Amino acid sequence: MEAMLKNLASTVEMLAVAAQSDAVKHWDKQTLSRAFHWARYCEHVFSRFHNNAAIRRIMEKQLQLTNQTLRDTIPGYTEVSFSDLPRCQHLLLVRLLNNPELPSSLMKMLFDTARPVKTMHGEYEDVTGLCSHIVQCKSVYKVLSPLADMSALGADAEVQGEMLMERLEALLNQGSETCRAEHFLGSVLQGCEGALQQFCVVIAAALLTSKNCAAQTAAHDFLLDWLQKNHSLLQHMCSLLSPTLLRDLAKEHQKFRDAFCNVLKKWASEMEYSLNDSEWVLTSTGPTVSFKKLTELFLALFEASPSLKGGVEKELNALKISDGDFDVTGLSVWGDLLSALNT
Amino acid sequence: MSEQQPLSQPLQTEEPLLNDQEMQFWLDKAVAWGQADSPDTQKDTCLHMSRLRDFLQQLLTQVNSMSSTTETMKRLPFLGQLLGRLCWNPYVTVCDTSRGLLLGCLWELYSERPSNAVEQKANQWIRKVLCQLSTEEEDTAAQALMKCTGVPAKEYHLKVLRKKVALLQENVGQSCTLFNSQRCSCDRIVAISEACIPIVACPEASSLISLLLQRPVACVTEVLSEDFLDALTSAYSRQGLALEEQALVSLWYHSFSSLEEAVLSLLQSVITTGLTPQKLEQQVAQSLLPKACAQHCSVFLVVNDIFRSALKQAEGNEFVKALVQTFTKCFLKELALLKPQTSISVKAFFPQSPSSLLVPLLTMPSEMPQGAWRNHLNWLSSSLQRLTEEEEEGDGDGRSTRGHHNVFEAWFLLVQCAHWVQVAVQLLVTSGTEDGDPFLWLLIFYHYPTNRWHHRASQLARAKEAWNHIRTLFSGAAHPLPSDRLQSLVTLVSPQPEQQSLAPSLTVSLLVNVAVFCQLSPSGSAEVLQAVVDQSGLLDEAACVLSSLELRLNEGSCLSRDTVHLRIKELQKTITQMHSE
Numbered sequence: 001m002e003a004m005l006k007n008l009a010s011t012v013e014m015l016a017v018a019a020q021s022d023a024v025k026h027w028d029k030q031t032l033s034r035a036f037h038w039a040r041y042c043e044h045v046f047s048r049f050h051n052n053a054a055i056r057r058i059m060e061k062q063l064q065l066t067n068q069t070l071r072d073t074i075p076g077y078t079e080v081s082f083s084d085l086p087r088c089q090h091l092l093l094v095r096l097l098n099n100p101e102l103p104s105s106l107m108k109m110l111f112d113t114a115r116p117v118k119t120m121h122g123e124y125e126d127v128t129g130l131c132s133h134i135v136q137c138k139s140v141y142k143v144l145s146p147l148a149d150m151s152a153l154g155a156d157a158e159v160q161g162e163m164l165m166e167r168l169e170a171l172l173n174q175g176s177e178t179c180r181a182e183h184f185l186g187s188v189l190q191g192c193e194g195a196l197q198q199f200c201v202v203i204a205a206a207l208l209t210s211k212n213c214a215a216q217t218a219a220h221d222f223l224l225d226w227l228q229k230n231h232s233l234l235q236h237m238c239s240l241l242s243p244t245l246l247r248d249l250a251k252e253h254q255k256f257r258d259a260f261c262n263v264l265k266k267w268a269s270e271m272e273y274s275l276n277d278s279e280w281v282l283t284s285t286g287p288t289v290s291f292k293k294l295t296e297l298f299l300a301l302f303e304a305s306p307s308l309k310g311g312v313e314k315e316l317n318a319l320k321i322s323d324g325d326f327d328v329t330g331l332s333v334w335g336d337l338l339s340a341l342n343t
Numbered sequence: 344m345s346e347q348q349p350l351s352q353p354l355q356t357e358e359p360l361l362n363d364q365e366m367q368f369w370l371d372k373a374v375a376w377g378q379a380d381s382p383d384t385q386k387d388t389c390l391h392m393s394r395l396r397d398f399l400q401q402l403l404t405q406v407n408s409m410s411s412t413t414e415t416m417k418r419l420p421f422l423g424q425l426l427g428r429l430c431w432n433p434y435v436t437v438c439d440t441s442r443g444l445l446l447g448c449l450w451e452l453y454s455e456r457p458s459n460a461v462e463q464k465a466n467q468w469i470r471k472v473l474c475q476l477s478t479e480e481e482d483t484a485a486q487a488l489m490k491c492t493g494v495p496a497k498e499y500h501l502k503v504l505r506k507k508v509a510l511l512q513e514n515v516g517q518s519c520t521l522f523n524s525q526r527c528s529c530d531r532i533v534a535i536s537e538a539c540i541p542i543v544a545c546p547e548a549s550s551l552i553s554l555l556l557q558r559p560v561a562c563v564t565e566v567l568s569e570d571f572l573d574a575l576t577s578a579y580s581r582q583g584l585a586l587e588e589q590a591l592v593s594l595w596y597h598s599f600s601s602l603e604e605a606v607l608s609l610l611q612s613v614i615t616t617g618l619t620p621q622k623l624e625q626q627v628a629q630s631l632l633p634k635a636c637a638q639h640c641s642v643f644l645v646v647n648d649i650f651r652s653a654l655k656q657a658e659g660n661e662f663v664k665a666l667v668q669t670f671t672k673c674f675l676k677e678l679a680l681l682k683p684q685t686s687i688s689v690k691a692f693f694p695q696s697p698s699s700l701l702v703p704l705l706t707m708p709s710e711m712p713q714g715a716w717r718n719h720l721n722w723l724s725s726s727l728q729r730l731t732e733e734e735e736e737g738d739g740d741g742r743s744t745r746g747h748h749n750v751f752e753a754w755f756l757l758v759q760c761a762h763w764v765q766v767a768v769q770l771l772v773t774s775g776t777e778d779g780d781p782f783l784w785l786l787i788f789y790h791y792p793t794n795r796w797h798h799r800a801s802q803l804a805r806a807k808e809a810w811n812h813i814r815t816l817f818s819g820a821a822h823p824l825p826s827d828r829l830q831s832l833v834t835l836v837s838p839q840p841e842q843q844s845l846a847p848s849l850t851v852s853l854l855v856n857v858a859v860f861c862q863l864s865p866s867g868s869a870e871v872l873q874a875v876v877d878q879s880g881l882l883d884e885a886a887c888v889l890s891s892l893e894l895r896l897n898e899g900s901c902l903s904r905d906t907v908h909l910r911i912k913e914l915q916k917t918i919t920q921m922h923s924e
Contacts, residue, residue: 086493097474113440113443131473131476136437138500159503159506164492198482201484
């Protein structure tokens, strides 16, 4: 235990050196390999103990201490948290590449197109071509990505959805603390600031993963409940995602279908007729949705659930009647909606 | 690097410098490629890749010769812009070679000890580009998820790539569906195969490429373009791309040039080094060509055409003949292994061979009782003789080419089924007083298919002579060996100024078979063989014939006559001894 904590602390210190220190100037191939070796060690330690609450606490405490010391000695120090540990090698790489003191010979080695040499017993694993391989992998994807395929969301969105679900399932599996799962979703949302549509797509992808197991159903449920609580986010989803995607979501999840239906009805109720534009417009704060879009979304909902159609139309009709039951445009949003839906 | 001044003074050097036009051309290309991402741009990029590689190589050499980055920036002011743009072009960075050259050029601009602000800025820029290339994340959601779920970037990118490949594989796996009378869903697959051209050598794409190759040919649309097949063939032969068996077979089926390359390479490998029959069979089987031939009739036909040319060009080359025989043997084995649902008649695989001879020749000796061999061979011999007579009669009128063709095809089939020739020799040798003429004729025909200048008669006579000499030498009555007989035999085999010598392979065939099947003791037989081989210098040929005779006797259900085997062992021992001397 002692040894492990010591190693952890040393690695975090090493990361700080990699990020900002002049000392990197003297690093050679061996040093580099060794650095990556210890980063890998931390990743391994995380995967072994992250589910063990007691050990986790001890490690977090150690990290806190180390971070404190480093913060005091190094200006502009970026902390390394427990949840950063599984990406330790990546963090090391980013820090090194951003450090202008990294010898060009080591950079050349990282970008070499040659494959790494087989590791001898007792030596650290060779990191030759590490970056070259990453660049190649990204390039292969870029070459293939314009090609049309079977997915409605795209390979990247699907993978992101799967990642979200995997983490969510793991968090919910651990037992009682649903707040951790909520915290997780919140931090992802925060991380997607400025890219709300992308976030919505990820949520949609997550909801459309189909593993057919109990853990996934529970996670889906949790996610849907969270969405409902986050009402503005739900509204953004309904306005930003394509009608086809929303239709698929409504088909898969009853909870979503109902929530979706409610959002649409709420939007309709908040619409006012603008004489200038001769059409209904949504004036409330929140996403702007045109009357045309609203109609499209209602149609998508009906496509997803034909049984719902009858009931909703009845409701709309009742509301139209309560508005006076006139067949003139511009008087009742419900009437106009009904006629638009039935053409 | 936009703050560089354009070149204003005349150049001092005499060296042919990359002209501004070329640089401008590539810069324009890089800009154009960066702006659009349409299928046309992609095609254009792929078409220019090899030229770009050459250009980058030239650039690298050029920049290498300059004394400093400052000088380089003066002489090639747009270099930075060009390199910068190319770094973000995935078609350039996906290939090991072009990526290496590109980075090489970048590194040439790096100064270990920057002497001015320009060089310092260049250093900073290079570091920044490289850092961004490998660690920048354009997708905000991806970045947020990676941080919150603890998945490292490398793992994420691999996952996404694998997912994309899997999705495309689903596409390829779909059968052809018609959209309208002109277009079908195969268009999408054509696009996939074209997109795979720059990534044929990437291991991540290998499963997709395998699937593309093995997709059953469903409709008229040519899914695999020539460019795709050429790129694959090149990657396979030059870069040692690993292709799984069935993918390779499919490649040969689709691409004539790759099949040709494979056959020629097989020919090359067996002709230059004389291999033992066992090794030859192994090498042929390992080449996977027989398997491919069994699966696709068209492949077999092409392979045989190549063999025909090889035989015509290298007349008398025993290695080629041995290859053809072994290949056919392996092919028939593979054909038998395929499930019986292949109801293709054997005639489809041998369309040019005389149909009356086909089944009789293809039947293996082991598939009929030994007692029936004699009649069978007699029939074969007389059929072939008739064919040759027809050819000669036809020589007068205009149908001689047809006759030649028939005889050649019959001879080619005989070469493919040379096991019967070997049986003929064995029967000749063991037939005692019975008429061995038809067998001898068959042997002559095998070695001399063309009857140029009507030499067959004289060759037959000479063969009979040799045959007599050999018989006498091994009769046991002669001890010590009659030197005149020996001498005559050797003379027959050696090249003569006025006439064609008797083919050594023919003589050796007779020699070895007699040595094996004669009545002498093993040591006695070996002694005689040694004497003949010594004088005539036919050691290697003898070893070869002995090996294949042993192989045939072991394989067939021939009764293992102990004396025969003892004799074979003794002969092999002798030959090995002679080899080591």
